Amino acid sequence: MTGLSASGLLLAALAVAAPVVPTPRRPPPGKRSRTLVVQSAGAARPRRLAPGDRISLDVKDADIRDVLRSFGELAGVNIAIDPEVRGSVTVRLTDVRWEDALEVILRSNGLAIEGDPRILRVGTPASLAGAPTR
DSSP, X not given: OOSOOHHHHHHHHHHHOOOOOOOOOOOOTTXXXXXXXXXXXXXXXXOOOOTTOEEEEEEEEEEHHHHHHHHHHXXXXXXXXXXXXXXXXXXXXXXXXXXXXXXXHHHHTTOEEEEOSSEEEEEOHHHHTTOOOO
16 A cells, blocks of 8 residues: 555555546446436536546435446546445445545445555455455
């Protein structure tokens, strides 16, 4: 671990990441979708989130893995999610820094983040520390 917080790691990752534009995904026919709605304050078109950008986020019972993948796409960083990461996210955040939103989501689910600016890994603190898991 580099000793940086999740925000610090993601800020470092943004410094070397290439810009990406998220593409909408449609659920398979007959499957209900839970949509991650992210609005960047003042943004007229989709673009990569920059450090300190403010977002509004309103999700209910969204799969934690989908939420983390969306943050990775929006921020333009690679995120590897450990297999034991499970659960749902219900948050309503208005006009907050996206790094703070991610930090709150990780902490409220008992998760941590580590890595380098190119690839970040999300998991439980024990799995990231190399401790054996169940």
